[in-house]
Amino acid sequence: MKARKSIYFTLTFLLLVFTMLLSISAGAVKIPLQEILNIFLGSGSEINRKIVLSLRLPRVIESAFVGMGLSVVGAFFQGLLRNPMADPYVLGISSGAAFGATIAIILGLGIFGLSFMAFITSLITVFFVYTISKSGIRVSMTTMLLAGIAISAFMSAIISLLMILNHDQFSRIVFWTMGGFGLVSWNQVIYSVPVILIGSFVMYVFSRDVNAILTGEEVAEHLGVNTELVKKIILIIGSLVTATAVSVGGIIGFVGLIVPHISRLIVGPDNRVLVPFSAIAGATFLTFADLLARIILKPMEIPIGIITATFGGPFFLYLLIRSKQKSEGM
Amino acid sequence: MSILKVDNLYFSYGEKEVLKGISFSVDKSIMLGIIGANGSGKTTLLKNISGYLKPKRGDVAILEKNVKDFTIKEKARYIGYVPQDMVYDFEFTCYDIVMMGRIPYLKRFQSERKEDKDIVREVMEITNTWQFRDKNIKELSGGERQRVYIARALAQKPKILLMDEPVSHLDIKYQIEILSLVKNLTLKGILVISVLHDINLASQFCDEIFIMKDGKIMVSGNPKKVLTFENIKLAFSIEVEIFENPFTRTPYIFPSLNGKEKLKVV
Numbered sequence: 001m002k003a004r005k006s007i008y009f010t011l012t013f014l015l016l017v018f019t020m021l022l023s024i025s026a027g028a029v030k031i032p033l034q035e036i037l038n039i040f041l042g043s044g045s046e047i048n049r050k051i052v053l054s055l056r057l058p059r060v061i062e063s064a065f066v067g068m069g070l071s072v073v074g075a076f077f078q079g080l081l082r083n084p085m086a087d088p089y090v091l092g093i094s095s096g097a098a099f100g101a102t103i104a105i106i107l108g109l110g111i112f113g114l115s116f117m118a119f120i121t122s123l124i125t126v127f128f129v130y131t132i133s134k135s136g137i138r139v140s141m142t143t144m145l146l147a148g149i150a151i152s153a154f155m156s157a158i159i160s161l162l163m164i165l166n167h168d169q170f171s172r173i174v175f176w177t178m179g180g181f182g183l184v185s186w187n188q189v190i191y192s193v194p195v196i197l198i199g200s201f202v203m204y205v206f207s208r209d210v211n212a213i214l215t216g217e218e219v220a221e222h223l224g225v226n227t228e229l230v231k232k233i234i235l236i237i238g239s240l241v242t243a244t245a246v247s248v249g250g251i252i253g254f255v256g257l258i259v260p261h262i263s264r265l266i267v268g269p270d271n272r273v274l275v276p277f278s279a280i281a282g283a284t285f286l287t288f289a290d291l292l293a294r295i296i297l298k299p300m301e302i303p304i305g306i307i308t309a310t311f312g313g314p315f316f317l318y319l320l321i322r323s324k325q326k327s328e329g330m
Numbered sequence: 331m332s333i334l335k336v337d338n339l340y341f342s343y344g345e346k347e348v349l350k351g352i353s354f355s356v357d358k359s360i361m362l363g364i365i366g367a368n369g370s371g372k373t374t375l376l377k378n379i380s381g382y383l384k385p386k387r388g389d390v391a392i393l394e395k396n397v398k399d400f401t402i403k404e405k406a407r408y409i410g411y412v413p414q415d416m417v418y419d420f421e422f423t424c425y426d427i428v429m430m431g432r433i434p435y436l437k438r439f440q441s442e443r444k445e446d447k448d449i450v451r452e453v454m455e456i457t458n459t460w461q462f463r464d465k466n467i468k469e470l471s472g473g474e475r476q477r478v479y480i481a482r483a484l485a486q487k488p489k490i491l492l493m494d495e496p497v498s499h500l501d502i503k504y505q506i507e508i509l510s511l512v513k514n515l516t517l518k519g520i521l522v523i524s525v526l527h528d529i530n531l532a533s534q535f536c537d538e539i540f541i542m543k544d545g546k547i548m549v550s551g552n553p554k555k556v557l558t559f560e561n562i563k564l565a566f567s568i569e570v571e572i573f574e575n576p577f578t579r580t581p582y583i584f585p586s587l588n589g590k591e592k593l594k595v596v
Contacts, residue, residue: 082417205438212430216417221382223486224406224434269421 064283069196071282074256087257095155096125178303179250199241207271339388363532366542406434410483425463431485453484473504
C-alpha cells in the first residue's frame with residue numbers, strides 16, 4: 001500500500017514537470033524542449049529567452065502554485081467543515097475578492113491596485129463571517145457555512161448592481177471573475193509563491209489533528225486535539241492563501257473542490273498523505289488548464305475558470321460513478 | 331488515592347444552571363452508572379469531568395491532580411470518551427480510527443511506533459474488532475461501530491473511560507455484549523463511568539449508581555441501596571414495582587400506573 005502510494009506520488013510529480021515544460025514550450029511561438037533547456041542553462045536565442053524567462057516561466061510557476069494552494073485549502077476546508085461541498089471559496093472569500101476587484105476596475109486602478117483590493121476585501125469578508133459564527137470561545141462550522149453563503153449572495157448582488165451602473169467595464173469584470181494568468185509577471189510570483197508555500201506548510205503541520213476532527217469535533221478534543229486552535233489556524237491561514245491565490249489569478253472555480261476529491265479517491269482520506277498529493281495534483285491540473293486556456297482558441301485567450309469547469313466537472317462525475325460502481329460491487 | 335475526585339462542581343449554559351454543586355470521589359476501578367431524567371445534567375456532568383466543558387466553579391482531580399493543570403493532550407492520556415452522537419461520514423478504516431487513539435502519545439511529525447501498533451492490535455482484540463481493521467466504519471453495524479469507538483478510547487490507555495449512553499440505540503444482544511465488555515475493563519484497572527437510560531441494565535452491570543435530579547446527585551450507592559420505590563418516584567416521577575433479578579440478585583424494575591396497574595402475567 002505504501003509502495004503504491006509512492007508510485008502515485010512519483011507519477012503525478014513527473015506529470016507536473018512534463019506539463020510545466022509543455023506549457024513553457026507551447027503558445028504563439030513554439031519553443032522546442034532543447035531550446036528551453038538551453039535557455040535554462042544560459043544560452044538560447046535572445047527573443048526566445050525573453051519569452052520563456054519573462055513571460056511563460058512566471059506564468060507557469062504562478063498557475064502551478066495557485067493550483068497547489070487552492071487544492072490544499074480545499075482539502076483542509078472539506079475536512080474542517082466536514083462537508084464534501086466545501087471549497088476555498090465557501091466562506092465568502094471569492095465574493096469578497098470579486099467585490100474588491102470590481103471596485104478597483106471601476107476606479108481604474110492598475111494590476112497591483114486590483115490585486116491589493118481583492119486581497120483586502122476577501123479577508124475582510126472572511127473576518128466578518130468568522131465574527132458572526134463565534135460564540136464564546138467556540139466557532140460553529142455550520143453557522144460559518146451559512147454565513148458564507150449569505151454574504152456571497154449579498155456581495156454578488158452588489159457586484160451585479162455595480163456592473164449595470166458601469167456598463168463599459170462589464171466585460172473586464174466578468175473576465176476577472178472567471179480567472180486567468182494573462183497578466184502575471186514576476187512581480188506577482190515574488191509575493192504570492194512564498195505566502196502559498198509557507199501557508200500550505202503551516203496547515204500541513206495540523207493534518208493529523210484534522211484527521212481526528214473529521215471523526216467529530218468533540219471526539220477530537222477528547223483525543224487530545226486542541227480543536228478550537230486548529231480550526232482558527234486553518235481558517236486564518238487558509239483564507240490568507242486563498243486570498244493571495246485569488247488576488248493573482250482571479251476566481252478560478254472547481255480546482256479547490258475537485259482536486260481534493262480526486263486525490264482522496266486515489267490516496268485515501270489521511271490528510272498527511274492527501275494534502276501533499278492534492279498539492280502536486282492541483283499544481284498539475286491548473287498548469288494544464290492554463291495551457292489549454294492559452295492554446296484552444298489561439299490567439300484568443302479564454303478565462304481559465306471555463307477550462308477548469310468544463311474539464312473538471314465531467315471528469316469528477318466519471319470518478320463518482322466509478323467509485324459508486326466499485327462500492328456496489330463489494 | 332482517589333482515581334477521580336469531583337469537588338463542588340457548578341456549571342451553566344448561559345443563564346441556565348445545569349450542575350449545582352456536584353461532589354464525589356471514586357478510589358477503585360468500578361463501573362459507575364449515572365441515571366436520571368432527561369435534562370437532569372448527566373451528559374453535562376460527563377463533559378465537565380472530561381474537561382470538554384469548563385466548570386463555572388469547583389474542581390475535578392484525576393489521580394489527585396487538578397485537571398486544570400493538564401494540557402489537552404495530557405488529559406487525553408487519562409480520560410477516554412465515547413460520545414453519544416457519532417459521525418460516520420468519512421473513509422477511514424477501523425484501524426486508522428483506533429490508531430487516532432494514540433494521538434495523545436505522538437509528537438506532531440512522529441509516525442506511529444511499533445509500541446503504538448501493538449497497543450492498537452491489543453485493544454482491537456479485546457474489543458473483538460481486529461477482523462474489521464481494513465474495513466470502512468460505514469460498513470459495520472451499530473454495535474460493531476460502538477466497539478471500534480471503545481477500542482479507540484482504550485488505545486488512549488486511559489485511567490477513566492467515560493461513556494454517554496453507549497447502548498441506547500443498540501439491540502439487546504449488543505447491549506449485553508458492550509456492557510459486559512466495559513465491565514471487564516474495570517478488572518483491568520479502568521474506572522468506567524457511563525450514562526445509562528435503562529435502569530435495569532444499570533442495575534445489572536453497575537457496581538455503583540448515581541441518580542441525578544436537577545443538577546445534583548440525588549442519591550448514590552450500590553444498586554440495591556439506590557433503586558428504591560421512593561428514589562425512582564422522586565427522580566423520574568413514576569411509580570414502579572421492584573423485583574429481584576434472579577441471576578444477579580440486583581433490583582429489577584417494572585413501571586406501574588399510580589400503583590394500581592395489575593401486572594399482566596402471561
